[in-house]
Amino acid sequence: MATTLNNVGIVVEDLSAAIDFFTELGLEVEGRGMIEGEWAGRVTGLGDQRVEVAMLRTPDGHGRLELSRFLDPEVVSDHRRAPVNSLGYLRVMFQVDDIDDTVDRLTANGAELVSSEVVQYEDVYRLCYLRGPEGILVGIAEALG
Incomplete structure (x- = not known):
């Protein structure tokens, strides 16, 4: 039984x-460094690897986001511009x-709205x-409310 969501990862x-974007959103850098070697590849199934990683946390301390930049092995596919109805991981959501x-x-720092507006869902959220x-x-x- 899972007890806590530890983090969400984005390559x-x-x-x-990416760090600049998420810190502008309000996350705080917890640490940044290299993860490399055969031991890491045993976790991911990629063999010997070198990955630069940054861990960020939400201000409340309950959520974490892991940003990874693979140096070796090279990235093999790209899903960054996939539409919202694509299969697999697509987004992470934050309450503000x-x-x-x-x-x-x-948007002043380069982000773009997917739609042209912020939408209200009943009397519960604007998102x-x-x-x-x-x-x-x-x-x-x-x-x-």
């Missing part, structure tokens, strides 16, 4: 740009205090999807 080409301010800050660096799909939601 990127430009680790610094002020969605309008968050959208303004992220939207944005594409960040490299087309990473991120959802943000503001709870109402």
Whole structure:
């Protein structure tokens, strides 16, 4: 039985740009370093590998995001611009205090709204999807009331 979600992982080409995007969203860098060697490959099934990794955490300390840049072996496929109805992992969603301010800050730093608007779901949430660096799909939601 799972007790806690430890982290969500995203593979990127430009680790610094991805870190900048997620810190602008409010996450905090917990650590950054190289993961390499045969032991790591036993976990992933990729054999000997070299990966630059950054771990970020949400301000409440409950959520973590692992950003990885593979140096060896090379990346084999690219799903960053897949539409929302594609199979597999596509997005991560964060709750924010002020969605309008968050959208303004992220779009000023190059993010793009997937739709042309922030949508309200009943009297519960205002939410939207944005594409960040490299087309990473991120959802943000503001709870109402």
